[in-house]
Amino acid sequence: MRKEKTPVRVGSVVVGGNAPVSVQAMTKTDTRDFEATLAQICSLVKEGAEIIRVAIPDEESCRVLRRLKREVEVPLVADVHFAPKLGFKALEAGADKIRVNPGNIGGKNALLELAKEARRRGAAIRIGVNSGSVEREILARHGRPSAEAMVESALGHVRFLEDHGVDGIVISLKSSSAWETVRAYRLIHEKTSWPLHVGVTEAGPGLSGVVKSAAGIGTLLAEGIGDTVRVSLSAPPEEEVKVARDILQSLELRTFGPDVIACPTCSRCQVQDLPDVAIRVKKALEGVREPLKVAVMGCPVNGPGEAREADVGIACGREGGILFRRGEARGRVKREEMVEALLALCREEIEARRRGDAR
Numbered sequence: 001m002r003k004e005k006t007p008v009r010v011g012s013v014v015v016g017g018n019a020p021v022s023v024q025a026m027t028k029t030d031t032r033d034f035e036a037t038l039a040q041i042c043s044l045v046k047e048g049a050e051i052i053r054v055a056i057p058d059e060e061s062c063r064v065l066r067r068l069k070r071e072v073e074v075p076l077v078a079d080v081h082f083a084p085k086l087g088f089k090a091l092e093a094g095a096d097k098i099r100v101n102p103g104n105i106g107g108k109n110a111l112l113e114l115a116k117e118a119r120r121r122g123a124a125i126r127i128g129v130n131s132g133s134v135e136r137e138i139l140a141r142h143g144r145p146s147a148e149a150m151v152e153s154a155l156g157h158v159r160f161l162e163d164h165g166v167d168g169i170v171i172s173l174k175s176s177s178a179w180e181t182v183r184a185y186r187l188i189h190e191k192t193s194w195p196l197h198v199g200v201t202e203a204g205p206g207l208s209g210v211v212k213s214a215a216g217i218g219t220l221l222a223e224g225i226g227d228t229v230r231v232s233l234s235a236p237p238e239e240e241v242k243v244a245r246d247i248l249q250s251l252e253l254r255t256f257g258p259d260v261i262a263c264p265t266c267s268r269c270q271v272q273d274l275p276d277v278a279i280r281v282k283k284a285l286e287g288v289r290e291p292l293k294v295a296v297m298g299c300p301v302n303g304p305g306e307a308r309e310a311d312v313g314i315a316c317g318r319e320g321g322i323l324f325r326r327g328e329a330r331g332r333v334k335r336e337e338m339v340e341a342l343l344a345l346c347r348e349e350i351e352a353r354r355r356g357d358a359r
C-alpha cells in the first residue's frame with residue numbers, strides 16, 4: 001500500500017497524493033540544439049514519458065528551454081548545477097520544476113532564493129542529493145556517503161526550506177548502488193511527507209543496468225515507496241522509459257499496454273524459434289495501449305492452461321498451435337501462420353475492448 005505523500009504539481013502532472021507513479025525521462029541531446037532536443041522530447045513522450053528533464057548548462061540552454069516550452073505540453077524540468085543564476089533564467093523561461101543538487105548550488109541562501117523563486121512562479125523544486133555530493137561534516141560523521149548520510153543531508157536542506165515557508169518539494173537520493181538506494185529511500189520515506197523521485201543513478205549499460213534499476217526501483221515500489229520514477233542507463237533515453245514502464249507494469253501499478261508472456265522453452269518445446277515468435281508478437285503490439293495479456297506457449301504441458309488464462313494465446317504443438325481467445329479454443333494454425341493468426345486475434349480483442357466489450 002502506497003503511503004500518500006503531499007501532492008506536488010509539476011506542470012500538468014501531479015506527483016504524490018493519490019496520483020499514479022509517473023514516468024520521467026531526461027534528454028541526452030545538447031540542449032542548445034533546439035531541433036534535436038525537441039525531436040527527442042517528442043520521441044520520449046511517444047514512448048510514455050510524462051515529465052522530461054533537460055540539462056541547463058548555460059544561458060543558451062535557457063533560451064532553448066523557452067522555445068521548447070512553446071512547442072510541447074509535457075512538463076519540463078530544468079537541471080541546474082553550480083550557477084543559481086541559470087536556475088532563475090530557467091524558471092523565467094517557463095520550467096515547471098527545477099532540479100538542484102544542494103551540495104553544488106552555492107550555499108544555503110542561494111538554494112533558498114532559488115526555491116522561493118520557483119514557488120513564486122508555481123514551479124516545483126527537486127532536492128536531489130547524490131552520494132557524491134554529501135556535505136563534508138556529514139561525511140565525516142558517517143565515514144562514507146551511506147544511506148544515513150544522504151538522508152541526513154537531504155533532510156537538512158528540506159527542513160531549512162520548510163522553515164522558510166517553501167513547499168512544493170520533491171526529494172531524490174541517488175546512489176549507484178541499488179542496495180544503498182533502497183536503504184536510503186526506506187529511511188527517508190518514514191521521515192518526510194514530500195513525494196519521492198526514485199531511481200538508481202548511473203545504473204550502467206545493457207542488461208546489468210536494467211537489472212540493477214529493476215532491483216532497486218522495483219523493491220521500493222513494491223513497498224509502496226516512490227511517487228515518480230526515472231531509470232538511468234547508458235542507453236538511449238527511450239530505453240529508460242521502456243524499462244520504467246515495464247517495472248511499473250510488472251508490479252501492476254500502471255498499465256501501459258499488452259503483457260506478452262512466453263514460455264522460457266525447455267526440451268519439451270515443440271517450436272524451435274519460440275523466443276523469436278514471442279519477440280515478433282511483442283514488437284507488433286508496440287504502440288497498443290490496451291492492457292491485454294497474450295500468451296505464447298511452447299508445448300501441451302503448460303501451454304493450453306496459460307493460453308486459456310490469457311486474453312489471447314497460442315499453445316504450440318509439433319505441427320502448429322491451438323489458438324485461444326478469452327479462454328475459448330479458436331482453432332488450429334500451421335507453424336508458418338502462427339504469428340499472423342495470433343495477431344489477428346489480438347486485433348479482434350483490441351477492437352472488442354475499444355467498443356467497450358472488456359473481458
Ligand code: SF4
Binds near residue numbers: 264269270298301303
Ligand atoms: S511451456 Fe512447455 S516447452 Fe515451455 S517451458 Fe513449459 S514445459 Fe517447456
